[in-house]
Amino acid sequence: MSTVLIIEQILNGLQFGVMLFLMAAGLTLIFGVMGLINLAHGSLYMVGAFAAAAVAASTGSFLLALAASLAAAAIVGAIIELVVIRRLYDRDHLDQVLATFALILIFSETTRWLFGSFPLFLDVPEALSGTVTLPGGIAYSSYRLMIISVGIIVAVGLFLLISKTRIGMRIRAGENDREMIGALGVDISKLYTLIFALGAALAGLSGALVGAIQSVQVGMGEPVLILAFVVIVIGGIGSIKGALVGAILVGLTDTLGRVMLPLFFANFMEQSSATSVGSSLASMSIYILMAAVLIFKPTGLFGRA
């Protein structure tokens, strides 16, 4: 197999990983600070994608569409935090799972009712629809390259936000001892709403960015949500660094597995069965990775015991 193909696939894997990071970062932040497992995070991803598709269709501007995805997901996130999620912080995980599962049902069906069952299309903006020639003569989609850069910018931004600003200080304090920062005069419920809206905005952004390369449809969020869970289990709950490393690992394993495994099995099998064995195994590869991490480090790579 040629080096060009491998490099291209590695970039695809990175792009996929970066998207997963945007989802996983919000989830892990919400879990780390509020102790909440949020299944409805995938719905926020979908909300972002639909908002972007709707705005892009009426204005034609991709930048406005991205802004709409951030705003819509953040607003919807803040609303569900205020109405529902807030009541769940003191409940056990079972109640959290069920209530957020109920939210998925409500969001999915409402979206289907508003927009119909057919997928919407969000076009890649004109300026980014071509390819860029990378050093070494590799032509690569500039849109995907843009996604990778957005992901890196968000990762750096989150790092700065959490380690350098006053809000970040409160978030870290909230992770360590929520009663104490309440006693010190920080309005915890406002902080929680803010964190939830931040996580939601990241999910919405990720939905809009992916929506342009895939289709925008009801139920698009849940497969990504489950992958984000795998990322968090691998990286360790509550750790943004873990989410980043886990996301890149999962992105690369999945993308490279899909390309390499069928080729690998073709070495000692006939072509058709190699393809089927290879692709079946590739679809399981990240879960096998997760199982391996669980065997050696049950709390994840960067998780606290």
Next chain:
Amino acid sequence: MISERFFNYIVALLILGTALVAWVMDEPFLITLTTKAVILALAGVGLNLALGQGGLISLGHAAFFGLGGYAMGVLASHAQTFTPLMEAPFLIVGTNSMPVIWLVAIVASSLCAFVIGLLSLRTSGVYFIMVTLAFGQMLYYFSISWPAYGGEDGLSIYVRNSFPGLNTLDPIQFFGICFAILMLVIYGVSRLTHSPFGLALNGARQNAQRVHTVGLNPFKLQLAAFTISGAITGLAGALFADLNRFVSPTMFSWQTSGEIMIFIILGGVARLYGPVVGAALFILLEHWLGGLSDFWHVYLGIILLCVVLFARGGLIGALAKKERAHV
């Protein structure tokens, strides 16, 4: 307010009564609907053992439900086409005998539950939820990408499998089989709950450390419960496949796991008949709300949300005495 035991008898009689009345009035669709509720209840009884008694919040029970379904699908499809399942090292042929299929479904799903449990029980709390969900999803993608048994399209079985001495194509007889299995399993689970194993399992949920100090191994208790739980849900999967005469990857999907969990919540967590009441209620809602609107899942979501937020303990908690066990 009535006692829970008395309430349970009423529920069982109501289900049996509905099917019998439908049979007398010659309404096969109603019998099939009741059968569906009974089978889904069985899947819920399986999950309830892990979730209610063991405190193991598994969001991956669709894995076992699907495996049971595919055990039926694979065996029956080979019997249907008269091709052997495997020739070397020894010959395995398909079958359309229900008892054999059930046995295979139980063995396959309990093996799978054992392996998933072995890995997932290394974690606890919210990790456990995510890990079980992920393993369920793994089987879902595997069933989609494995082309030999229909892949994404699933498998159709043209004739319902046979049970010695009965005509399984007659709805009321098939209902009888499913109802009898449900009652047997519920009896078994209730015996298990009151056995030393069940008591220790409940202890492990409430205070694992304490169970450990009296010399029991909470990990082993929970693994055993998870395995039995998977086996029951697998059996339900085989029956469900036989009811529809069709299996598809949908049985493996995470929505299925979520729905099985909904049965338990609607009925009441850790209640013997919780999943039965919940599944019956779910089928009623599906039928009634589904008739009102295509988007009935919105209403289901709102009802579920209200039950979780305001009516903890489910329907049984609201109607029968006895406090809900703490989870």
